[in-house]
Amino acid sequence: MSHSRSSRIPGFHRKPPRERLQIVADFAGLDAAAAARLADTGGLGLDLADHLIENVVGSMNVPLGIATNMKVDGEDVLIPMATEESSVVAAVCNAARQCYEAGGFTTSLSGTLMIAQIQTVGVADPHAARLRILERVHDVKAVCDGCDPVLLKFGGGFRDLEVRVLDTLSGPMVVTHLIVDTRDAMGANAVNTMAETLAPHVAQWTGGRVYLRILSNLADRRLARARAVWPLEEIGGDEVRDGIIGAYHFAAADPYRAATHNKGIMNGISAVVLATGNDTRAVEAGAHAYAARNGHYGSLTRFERTADGQLSGSIEIPMAVGLIGGATKLHPTAQASLKILGVTSAERLARIIAAVGLAQNFSALKALATTGIQKGHMALHAQNIALMAGAVGDEVDRVARTLVERGTVRQDVAQAVLEELRRG
Incomplete structure (x- = not known):
């Protein structure tokens, strides 16, 4: 049986989803019940699913839960979270309840700036070439802003130019960074288009060859920040506070612990990113790269003792999320999630997500420091x-x-x- 099966299926991508499903069911020996479950795509219509990705046969339904008790910048919000892991939603509810009376979460955002990179190789005089690019900043701005008049209309567009000379295994590379305000878009498409359009100009100015032209997921010009204070009487006294601070110190010092510590933060963050149809992988990549920005992989959160002995927690994390592109705009569940959150800007969404990450981390550390996570x-x-x-x-x-x-x-x-x- 197994010898006759072939994964070479000509024209598979051109067939309708039901037909694809039948081919897969025959190949894998799926019974009618399994095939029917795959065919049931829930709140995401099969036709829309077929347009979102390639070779669609069904959908993977992830539970959507709501975290309660969240107060962010003085406003009460309900948080939709899409995750398959038990206790994640409960953790946010519990953390938020314990700091609710103390004012909940206070947040801010460094901006909505994204970075596109243009890699140039084979430059004879890389350091002089760097200056040649920087001298053309007005030309660069004109080319970039010409790519996306709609973005300009909404107050976005080119903001800054950075050029680095990178020593690499294959010699020096001149790397140009376009810093672009993408406003309510996550911005990948906008900045990629700008990099593509500018590339021939950069090649001309440097005398080199341009290769990669792509955004960076280390969105360190788009940092979401959140902080909260947990009163001792809410969390169970000074021993619990000191246990949480000690757990944070462990994560700050040891990458083996920090990986798990930050995974817990992302349990909360990725659940909201997924629920709103945003790119979980982009946010995860940015978070972990940022955690290692000083050459040592450490904690994305910090826990301290306030002057009067309460527990203070804070987080700072790259948060490239948007409201107006891709699945966020097309997926009915993502649209419902945004409505539940009541957000009208990518900035507000990013700030709420950072608060959720801090809440999640507080609960995990508290459990570890007290009863143990199990x-x-x-x-x-x-x-x-x-x-x-x-x-x-x-x-x-x-x-x-x-x-x-x-x-x-x-x-x-x-x-x-x-x-x-x-x-x-």
Whole structure:
């Protein structure tokens, strides 16, 4: 059977989604029920899905939850979060509740600037060539702004020019940075077009050959910031505060811990980025690159003790998100999420997302510093295990509770518990 199967399927991309699905079902031996589940694309119409990406056969439905208790810059907001991981949404709710009375989260944004890079190689006099490009800043601005009149109309456009001489394994490269205000767009398409259009001019000015012309996902001119104070009486006293600060110090010093610490931050951030149809990979890449900007990979958050002994937390993170492009504009769930958030600018969205990242991190560190992360996580994980064991309806909670009480959250145990329960 396996020898006759071929993944060379001529014209697959031209076939309608249902036909593609049938081909895949035959290839993989999917039964009718599995194929029907793939064909059910939920709130995303099959036709729209087929236009968003290539070779569509179905959709991957991720649960959408709402985090409550969030107050951002004095305004109460509900936070839509798309994630498959248990306890992530609850963590944001809990963190936000514990700083709500103290004023919630205060946020700011450094701007809505994106960077496009133009790589030039084979330049005889790279340092002089760098100056030749910088001298043409007015020409550069004219070319860039000519690419996107709509962006200009909304107050965006070219803002600044940077040129670096980079020593690399294949010799010096002249790297031109176009700094562009992309306003409510994430901005990838806008800045890529500008880089493409300017490239021949750069080649001419430098006498070199231009290769890559592409945005940078290290959006360090677009930093979202959030801070909050958690009063001691809300979090359980000075021992908890010191435990959280100690956990932050561990992450700041050790990349092995920082990777997990920052992953927890991204649990919150990526869930909102996905819910609003934005690019999770772009935001993740920018965050982790920023965490290593000083040559050492560390924490994206900081926790300190205030003058009167409360816990103060802060975050600063690149946040390239938009309201007006790609899936954000086309996906009905993304549109509903933006409506729930009540955001009318990419700036407000970025600021709220940073606050969610800080909330998520606070909860994770508090759990680690007190009961350990497994206790709360296991209670929710036990429900998944109960489902896997075949529990239905109210059996799920009953089996899960028993597993947690016994302190053994395993599928074989869940099956035994379920059998006892059904025998009654």
